[in-house]
Amino acid sequence: MVLVAILTGTLLAGIGSVWLAALLGFGVLAKYTQHMLSMAAGALLATAFMHLLPEAFESQSGADDLFLTLLIGLVFFFLLDKAELWHHGHEHHHGDVVDAHASHDHAHGHGHSHVPKAGSWAVLTGDSVHCFGDGVLIASAFMADMRLGVIASLAVLAHEVPHHMGDLMVLRTGTNNKKMALVKVSLAGAVTALGGLLGYWLVDQLHDYLPYFLVIASSSFVYVALADLIPQLQKRLSARETAAQIVWLMTGIGLVTVVSRLAH
Template identity: 45%
Template sequence: MTLFYIVLATFMGGVLSVVVAASLTYAMLGQLVKHLVSLSAGVLLGTALLHTLPEAFESQVDPRTLFAVLLGGLLFFFLLEKAELYRHDHHHEGDGHDHHHHFDAEQAGRGGFSVLVGDSIHNFCDGIIIAAAFIASPELGLTTSLAIILHEIPQEVGDTIVLINAGFTRRKALFYNALSGLAAVVGGVLGYFVLGTWQAIFPYLLVVAASSFIYVAVADLIPQMQRRMPWREMLQQVLWIGAGLGLIVLALSHLHEH
């Protein structure tokens, strides 16, 4: 049953977001992404700080070692994002360099495939994290899956918009995004068969997962919300973050009762 739950959770995380993107108009996509960014920040922080890290620190591993892994994970994701930013940097037709006509369109297409490759790797790692969480405990697997799925929806919707702007048709953008999402299933299945014999590394994997959640929330999602806005919008942000935290608290309380 554990393998079934892993496949189901990774499939939902990879494909559900594409279904959402396919069913909404551009205007609705923009509104959805705005609110889901706030919701995702609350879910990711709640999962990392209220469940994943406490689960890891309940092991017999020295807490100082786990804090070192947490620090290393945060630095790793910082460097990974740096590499991603440099990889997307390119020249333009109007930048003073001698480029042929349609150079920007060609670069946009390459950038689109670059996004897909990076997203596939990210989804594959998410699959491994979900597998490790389910192997550790069903409760941790469910909350970790919830955090990843809710984060993937705005991310994949945003990627769909990027791919369309890069020259893909809407149908192709959705198809390639769904294909990229299936990398999570591959990571989950592989993680189930490989990690099952390596129980000792679970605490470290959980801390790495927590560092990923914390970094995405603090370095990616929250900065998107840090701009001047009317009080009504700011209140909405706070409420959506609170809703994300509330989802995790409710999930944890319900799971602990069972």
């Protein structure tokens, strides 16, 4: 009975939050694509600095080890992006030409191209690690008390919606394919169930490693926000457009901050 509840709760939180985010991001807010990029950057940074990292540092793990993990994570996602870009250029045998066209489009203010943006694999990897940690947390809550497990599942679902909206925007910008972006982020969300299953069997052992899962996930979100999203927003705009960017960036930060506090 507990195992069934864990699976139900983790799938609802992991995949349900992705589909709710898609409903908002691709439906109600779809016409605000550039604004969504600003909100995505704010949501990813807020998720890392105001939710994941504080929770990791509240544990008994040493600060030196956690900071080292954060540094290793940032370097790892940088190398992952390099590998992704190299593979794409090699696959098409004309990477320099494509990059030149992408640079031309960017210089003329065109926000979209067919070149996959750096950061998509970093987002999916970090999201999977984050979801795995969420699954372990939900499993722990259900094993302590059934009602606590339900509350934890709903809290994770609510908290993940603004964050997954950011993920979907990153992937959609890279491929301009809504369906593929939704499938990829849904698969990452499904890792929540895997975390729940392993958490059910190994909750005591895995609990000690949760702070490191949280820090690795944080490093991916910080890297993507600062290396991929923010540079796309750093172009010459009118005062009104710049103000709109700042407002949407703060909206992303505010959404995650409010939902995180409600979840706790």
